[in-house]
């Protein structure tokens with residue numbers, strides 16, 4: 001994974017709460033066996049309805065998605081962060097994310113950051129009023145800043161480390177193979193093995 | 196220190212703890228399906244890795260299998276996904292129950308019926324409804340594809356500790372009210388995200404009185420209120436269900452397992468971060484009216500006034516007006532299926548309502564058993580004949596119209612009474628409208644053509 005230190009760019013506002021992963025990438029696009037190529041299908045049904053915010057010319061090329069609470073709820077499909085990244089987003093700011101979606105973002109190198117509702121509202125309003133406004137989501141300094149504001153955010157220290165250094169998590173776990181083997185040897189005999 | 200059930204399960208799987216790092220947990224069973232695994236296997240291949248414990252992995256085809264016409268009825272992309280799964284399993288030695296196999300079915304239905312889901316286990320799958328397996332007193336949760344790759348390679352998963360929630364349910368369930376109504380009522384109260392960052396234990400006398408099927412229905416929908424996992428402490432109902440299942444321990448191993456399983460309950464003084472109580476005796480059948488499972492109301496009620504933008508958008512999408520009686524909503528389709536409600540007990544409950552009646556002429560209704568074994572069991576009891584005589588389509592096992600990756604989908608604007616778990620926009624087909632409810636309620640909708648209080652038909 002590429003290291004992620006900070007993301008600077010324009011914002012796109014998706015002013016909705018409870019955006020589920022079925023909306024982010026509908027099921028008919030989950031039949032691909034690759035990790036890429038999902039961008040064109042991001043929010044497919046909403047975009048097909050016309051007049052969708054992400055399709056407005058002024059938001060083309062935005063790299064920070066600012067959106068409502070409980071973003072990414074529902075299905076565990078990692079295709080959702082893949083599609084967001086393919087589309088061009090490198091960071092998402094929301095008051096809260098669904099657990100599995102958040103984990104998937106970290107693994108995908110998509111910088112998902114939570115800020116209090118009030119501050120997210122400020123960003124959404126800002127992006128809606130002036131699409132040219134730029135912000136920086138700074139993982140190193142743990143803040144989202146722009147002209148006249150700097151909002152600190154909390155993030156799991158380990159996830160931060162993995163993102164900052166682009167760590168390969170499988171490699172990290174493999175360093176503990178001896179402990180895994182020891183644990184494995186002590187597992188109760190009644191546990192099932194698939195036949 | 197007194198521990199909760201969730202803490203006991205967690206501690207029993209810790210391979211390694213280190214300050215500032217997530218705990219490294221050992222996975223007892225990794226369930227795999229065709230949609231969320233191809234990129235994980237590809238990742239392994241690219242890095243020259245192999246599956247560490249193919250014997251602790253099980254794959255099936257469920258999400259995009261056609262429910263009639265066999266594999267040839269699948270579109271090219273779906274077929275390719277199934278072929279890729281078969282190739283990957285063959286290469287890595289992972290047992291696979293593919294389409295046509297006697298044991299094929301929805302991943303969360305076959306684990307329990309094969310006796311592979313047992314108390315005390317840690318079970319993961321690239322699917323958010325893995326929480327279903329928690330009904331056995333297992334720690335079970337959904338993971339993303341990168342995590343699938345990690346588990347394939349190492350049989351382990353780093354996880355940050357989570358909070359503990361308790362939901363205590365007491366009171367006798369009234370006639371016509373089911374486990375589905377308990378969980379829909381709960382989500383109506385909590386909303387869709389209260390459970391975030393938590394493991395939930397469902398407890399109390401009502402849970403004790405529920406069958407394994409009912410417990411699975413409740414644990415299944417934990418993710419719908421944001422929880423990572425849901426679980427129920429195992430008891431005699433659990434042990435009775437498991438005894439004699441193909442992969443359940445036998446003889447001395449059974450006794451040893453049983454001794455351990457009996458310790459799997461929250462200690463008396465264990466404390467939870469928060470607790471919710473529900474009085475089941477006051478419950479009525481529930482129906483969703485919106486586009487998330489928290490937008491739900493008693494069938495005796497009305498479509499509520501919108502409280503926010505989300506509600507307003509939902510009403511537009513669902514083509515409903517605030518104040519409309521839920522029981523006045525006409526439906527076009529009925530889907531009895533999914534990992535929430537397509538086990539034998541669910542089909543029996545629906546069949547009891549259907550027997551001697553006929554599907555309303557304006558309605559197209561189908562039953563999709565959760566697994567090939569459920570289908571066979573239902574046929575042995577003659578349930579298929581009841582459904583078919585009433586005008587239901589009787590299909591082969593799969594996820595089917597729960598998510599519409601196969602040919603079973605709603606047409607735009609069609610309204611469906613569904614026993615599945617998600618009423619998201621377009622979930623059952625682009626533009627389709629979903630009302631979630633219990634199997635008896637869906638059966639009642641099929642025969643009357645309306646969302647209706649099933650208690651009137653009992």
Ligand code: SF4
Nearest residue numbers: 324533534594597598
């Ligand atoms: S039945 Fe529906 S919810 Fe269950 S695993 Fe299949 S698609 Fe997911």
